[in-house]
Amino acid sequence: MLTYTRISVKNGLSTNTILFKRFAAISNQGVMEDEKDGEFRTLNLYKRKNAPVRKKFVKPTVAPPRSKQMAVDQDWGSVWPGPRSFHPATVPLPLHQGFVPKNMAPPGKFANAELMKIPNFLHLTPPTIKKQCEVLKKFCTPWPSGLENDEKIAQHFPIDIITSDYCHALPTIRNPLSRIVSMKMKLSTLNFDDHAKDKFLRLVGDRYNPETDEVTIVTDRCPLRKQNLDYAQYLITALFHESWIKEPWEDTKSEADMEVYIWSRNKSKTTSEAILNWGVSDGKKTPHVEYCQSVETLINEGENIQNLDKYKNEVVKLLNLQNATTA
């Protein structure tokens, strides 16, 4: 077996040189001791280079899910303080979500995108809400005295101004809908007389709700909220003063122009008063109020059984004919 030791092979090898070196190596006793140790080097005739060994990628160990180390009595509010998408390693619940055929288990919570899609309320547990309310309490001021109920609030603040602010996750903070201003008030707070009320209702049209006695003015024609608010205030001021104005031609309104029957300015009044004051020289007897109302409802609402019955009863009462009703 040929052995080559301590041969420094450089470029341009020749066979003679190798042989010479071989014999030289054999004669050297020290080299033989090295061979016993097994320190050999192969002769690299073709200069084959060893490819550099790439460091193998070792995947770093991933910690087990946090939910496995959670104490049973932990403070959940500090684990999940704010709104957040579902995370399976943080929520210690054995959840499943997904549609599967019968007799199969739905996909679990890990690697389940469906659970991440749906909004959750894990940050709104009752103890957390209570705790947050406790923290917010120190910023609260007592409710103003004198405004205990809705009636008192309506008395002190008769005008409601309703505007909307919008917040969206978009590059713009503008929303054209925030310019709209609606102003609400009770008609009774304006203290109109009959004529002014009638004129006001004609002017506002369907902005008046007779069920709640509320007038609502919505302004949205200006680009800014401030401008719309000013415009609404201008409108209500103009309407108020216009309603009190009485034109001279309004006095010429005859009975034929009336929209509703008013008992006090009709024949029924004079006739009933004449009957009551029969044979009395300076009698000032007037029919009772219910009679007037029954006549007005009978003519304004039309004839039906209720109105006719009421009218009959009031007439009987007016003429003191108690026996006739019992008969």
Place this chain on the structure above:
Amino acid sequence: MLHKALVTPVLCPKVAPALFLSRQFHISPVCNKVQAARYKITPKRDRPLTYEMANPPHFIAHRKGWNSLNVSSLEGGIRPAETVTEDIFIRKFMIGTFHSLVCSEVIIKRQHNHIRIAVILRQGITARKMYFLIGYTEELLSYWLQCPVTLEIQTIADRKEVIFKYI
């Protein structure tokens, strides 16, 4: 006896020559085939599908949820088209930034003035790189979209974990 002038038009109606010369267009029955987001079954039944892919779009709101949650697309919402474009941009940016790591759809939730992006990623890079990319994405997207952006990431060890079934 009928007059000849009355009978003639009934027996041989006069047809304008233009009717024969005019070109007729070919009509075939309507094909209501829908194939968007529907996957064909392979012969070997080895096409992997996630839960999202396994349920075609008509199952949205029945078997699966929406990937974009915002109020722009509701009636009266503002900038619906721009919002959709931004969502597409966010998705492309996420997939390009976390290259070959995204294993699910990118879920974009817009809440108040806050955009939350949820996604399932593969643990293919070191945690340090992942943290860098998260901060990088949040910073750039919040600069472009002019509102705070939060990434809510779930990682999985292997891509196979999100596979729901093979068809």
